[in-house]
Amino acid sequence: MLDFCIIGSGISGSTIANCLNKKYKLLLYDKAKGAGGRSSFKRYKGNIGFDHGLQYLSPRSKEFKSFTNSLIKKRVIKHWKGNHKFLNKRVRRDKKHIKLIGFKGNNDISKYLLKDIDCKFQSELIGIKRHKDCWHLKFKDNSFIFSKNLIVTAPFPQSKKLTSRFVKTKLFNNKVTMNASITVLLMTNKTGNKFSSFFTNDADLGWVSYENSKKRFKFDKDLWVLQSTFEYGKKHTDNYRNKKKYFTNYLINKFTKLTKIKIKKIYFTHIHGWKYSSNSKPLNIQSYWDKKIGLGLCGDWFGGPRLENGWLSAKDLFKKIN
Numbered sequence: 001m002l003d004f005c006i007i008g009s010g011i012s013g014s015t016i017a018n019c020l021n022k023k024y025k026l027l028l029y030d031k032a033k034g035a036g037g038r039s040s041f042k043r044y045k046g047n048i049g050f051d052h053g054l055q056y057l058s059p060r061s062k063e064f065k066s067f068t069n070s071l072i073k074k075r076v077i078k079h080w081k082g083n084h085k086f087l088n089k090r091v092r093r094d095k096k097h098i099k100l101i102g103f104k105g106n107n108d109i110s111k112y113l114l115k116d117i118d119c120k121f122q123s124e125l126i127g128i129k130r131h132k133d134c135w136h137l138k139f140k141d142n143s144f145i146f147s148k149n150l151i152v153t154a155p156f157p158q159s160k161k162l163t164s165r166f167v168k169t170k171l172f173n174n175k176v177t178m179n180a181s182i183t184v185l186l187m188t189n190k191t192g193n194k195f196s197s198f199f200t201n202d203a204d205l206g207w208v209s210y211e212n213s214k215k216r217f218k219f220d221k222d223l224w225v226l227q228s229t230f231e232y233g234k235k236h237t238d239n240y241r242n243k244k245k246y247f248t249n250y251l252i253n254k255f256t257k258l259t260k261i262k263i264k265k266i267y268f269t270h271i272h273g274w275k276y277s278s279n280s281k282p283l284n285i286q287s288y289w290d291k292k293i294g295l296g297l298c299g300d301w302f303g304g305p306r307l308e309n310g311w312l313s314a315k316d317l318f319k320k321i322n
């Protein structure tokens with residue numbers, strides 16, 4: 001029997017798995033095809049690809065700064081320098097923030113933390129039962145496992161659906177609002193663009209990243225990631241699937257209009273709606289641990305909207321377990 005079953009391979013799941021692996025027998029499951037969760041990297045071919053979710057890290061806490069410094073030394077992450085263009089005055093402050101990105105893709109941190117861990121991908125947890133003092137876990141492919149302890153790191157609504165009947169505190173009475181957003185991945189002809197990213201004050205398009213500026217690959221085409229604002233995501237994440245072409249073209253048109261970049265040819269597009277992109281209101285605890293039944297919860301939603309919050313939450317859970 002497993003000591004720990006961990007659900008989720010994003011920063012929270014990979015961090016807690018990495019901490020526990022030294023002492024316990026564990027397995028990590030994720031419904032996605034690969035590691036990273038919302039820090040996903042969409043490969044086009046070879047090392048050419050797009051940071052699909054998380055855009056960059058700007059460490060704030062002392063602990064996370066020290067962790068990211070160690071990853072820079074190990075060449076897991078690096079600085080994203082360059083000219084980040086502000087199309088409005090309001091966000092100019094952000095220019096001071098350092099921007100860290102994965103060496104090959106923004107899922108590199110999770111991949112690094114999980115390198116010695118048994119992971120099962122494309123395995124969605126769909127049923128949880130307590131059975132003779134252990135967890136009886138059922139997955140979508142009808143497989144089962146038994147584990148003494150269970151840790152769930154899914155976003156708030158998914159964690160609530162899976163585990164709320166076992167949580168004795170009022171944790172799930174909290175109102176955690178998850179922001180939605182829409183991402184368009186775009187490959188065009190070489191445009192001669194000199195900027196690394198664009199911040200906008202537009203109501204619909206919030207940010208554009210120029211992927212070639214991350215210096216992970218050399219390619220005769222330009223790769224872009226267009227991120228909608230949360231307001232736009234809120235209006236359209238539930239219905240964009242029926243009109244993918246319309247929403248893709250709408251955000252591309254916004255991009256060219258705002259940046260004045262001239263596109264002659266489009267080679268590839270992909271659109272994705274993030275229902276649970278990030279949450280806005282932090283809770284007053286960092287993680288949840290019920291030692292009696294061996295149930296743990298951690299995730300960015302405990303502390304805030306950024307990857308760092310997921311890492312801090314997982315570290316806090318590890319302290320509680322120990």
Ligand SMILES: Cc1cc2nc3c(=O)[nH]c(=O)nc-3n(C[C@H](O)[C@H](O)[C@H](O)COP(=O)(O)OP(=O)(O)OC[C@H]3O[C@@H](n4cnc5c(N)ncnc54)[C@H](O)[C@@H]3O)c2cc1C
Nearest residue numbers: 008010011012031037038054055056125154300306307310
């Ligand atoms: C578009 C976008 C841009 C962002 N930009 C930034 C940024 O610039 N800077 C920043 O710091 N943060 C950013 N974020 C937020 C950041 O990505 C998250 O804070 C962080 O990735 C959360 O990590 P996590 O491990 O807590 O959750 P997740 O990464 O969501 O991991 C949860 C995992 O659980 C899996 N899962 C869920 N349910 C099940 C189930 N039933 N069975 C099996 N597996 C399951 C999911 O597949 C997922 O892999 C962004 C997010 C998005 C979406």
